[in-house]
Every structure is written in structure tokens, then in C-alpha cells.
Amino acid sequence: MRLTGKTAIVTGGASGFGAGIVRKFTAEGARVMIADINPTTARDLADQMGDHALACTVDVSDGASVDAMAQTAMTTWGHVDILVNNAGVTHLPTPLEDVSEEDFDRVVAINIKSVYLTARALVPHMKIRGAGCLLNIASTAGLSPRPRLNWYNASKGWMITASKTMAVELAPSGVRVNALCPVAGETPLLKSFMGEDTPEMRAKFLATIPLGRFSTPQDMGNAACFLCSDEASMITGTALEVDGGRCI
Numbered sequence: 541m542r543l544t545g546k547t548a549i550v551t552g553g554a555s556g557f558g559a560g561i562v563r564k565f566t567a568e569g570a571r572v573m574i575a576d577i578n579p580t581t582a583r584d585l586a587d588q589m590g591d592h593a594l595a596c597t598v599d600v601s602d603g604a605s606v607d608a609m610a611q612t613a614m615t616t617w618g619h620v621d622i623l624v625n626n627a628g629v630t631h632l633p634t635p636l637e638d639v640s641e642e643d644f645d646r647v648v649a650i651n652i653k654s655v656y657l658t659a660r661a662l663v664p665h666m667k668i669r670g671a672g673c674l675l676n677i678a679s680t681a682g683l684s685p686r687p688r689l690n691w692y693n694a695s696k697g698w699m700i701t702a703s704k705t706m707a708v709e710l711a712p713s714g715v716r717v718n719a720l721c722p723v724a725g726e727t728p729l730l731k732s733f734m735g736e737d738t739p740e741m742r743a744k745f746l747a748t749i750p751l752g753r754f755s756t757p758q759d760m761g762n763a764a765c766f767l768c769s770d771e772a773s774m775i776t777g778t779a780l781e782v783d784g785g786r787c788i
Contacts, residue, residue: 542769544569547617549609549662551600551654552627554581556727557677560757561624561764566592568765571617575600575609576627600627600654610661619669622768623662625655625699626677633735636690644691651695655702663710670714673768676703677760678719680783689733696721700779707777716776718767723783725755751784 548565552558554576565572566589574589575598576582582595596612599605613620629650631643655676666672681689682696703719710717724733724745731737734745746752763782766772781787 541569542765546570546621547619548622549573549575549613549620550624550626551575554578554585557722557725557757557760558626559585560761561626564761564765573613601649603657606657606661620662620665622673623658624675624764625658627654630692630729630732632732633688635688639691647691647695652698655699666715667713672715674717675764675768676719678721678779680721680723680781680786683721684787703779704777711776718776719779720760720763721779721781721783722755722760723749723786749784749786753784755782
């Protein structure tokens, strides 16, 4: 029960890696807000998790929506210990010059702007308390980019750098900031990364992962739980690879 007494917000928490993090956090004793743009799936997961989970509809690219999410958490719990910026999108595999401006703007708004908006909403509160933990879900794409996912790769590289600079600035306030870098996993985004979900394409992806499998929501939940627990109290500014050796 490493997170007993802790409160946590997980954006994009209703499915994929986010749901894995929610399940692990609640199992370890945390009270968790499942913040997601899909209210139905968020409520369904909250119902499964019981009294320790709360569903909240949020558009992480919209400042007013993020502020309302933070206020709901504060009103419900009185404080927020952990924020996991997990919500993210990609564009389909495309030559970099052919990605539409609409798709580019969407990637920037959800993968980049959201980190600014959630920090603006919650960091002042954590500074006042002198404690807090931010965890940004980046990607191996930000460390070892794949071709034709250029602007997605760039957004995750940005997230890694943002995590490190946030960690340096917020350390004197007692707030830790880390990132997780998963390889592609069994989530709703997998088909988008590959372009098509076929046995041949899966084999091509798996051939780049030494351990021979994709990341799972459980893998992410376990790693996130450690970095957000007091066991990791001396760890800040890291970008932990949960990738089966892909970045070696």
C-alpha cells in the first residue's frame, strides 16, 4: 500500500496506459481522479475501482476545462499529491511534410500544451504545500525516433525536456517531476503508430524490442507507482525507459 493517503489525478486515465496507472494506484491505496475526455469510459472504470476513484470529464488542451478539473479535485480532497500527465495523441505514419496542420495542432495541443495547463493549475498548490509529484508520460519516440512519426516524436522529446527543466525549477519547493518512456503498447494508439494492425506490422515493431513484447498498462502502472511513491523520494528529473530494451 505504497500510496495510502495520497490523492492523484491521471489524465487520459480511462483507457490504455492511463487505466493501468489508475488500477495500480487504487490497488496501492491512493484516491484517484480518472480525468478523461470520454465521460462514459471514465465513469465505467471509476465504478470498477469503487470508492477510491472519481471520474471527471476534461479536455486537457483547454485551460478552463483543466482549471475546472483541478478545482473539482481540490474541492473533493482538499489537496492533490500526484499528477500524471498521460493523455496523448499521435498522427498516422506520414512523411513529415505531409502531416496536416490540423493533425499537427492537435498533437501540440494535447501532448504539449496540456502539460503547461496542468502545471499552471496545480503547481502553485504543490508549492504552497511544499510537496507533490508530477509524472509525464513521454515515449521512446522522444529518445529514439521512428521515421514518419516526426511531429509525435518531437512532442515527446519536448515532454522529456520539459520534465527535466520542471524538476530543476521545482526541486527547491519539494516538488518532484519525472517522465516515463514506454515503447509502443497494447493500447488504442497502437494501430495509429503502426498505420495498420497486421501480424506483419506487429512482427516488424516487435523485432526492434529486445525483450520481444510490447509495453502493457500493467508495466506502466508499476513504474508509475514507484516514481510517485515515497520510495522514489530522491528521484527527480529522470526519463525512465519502460521499453524492453528498445533504446539500447
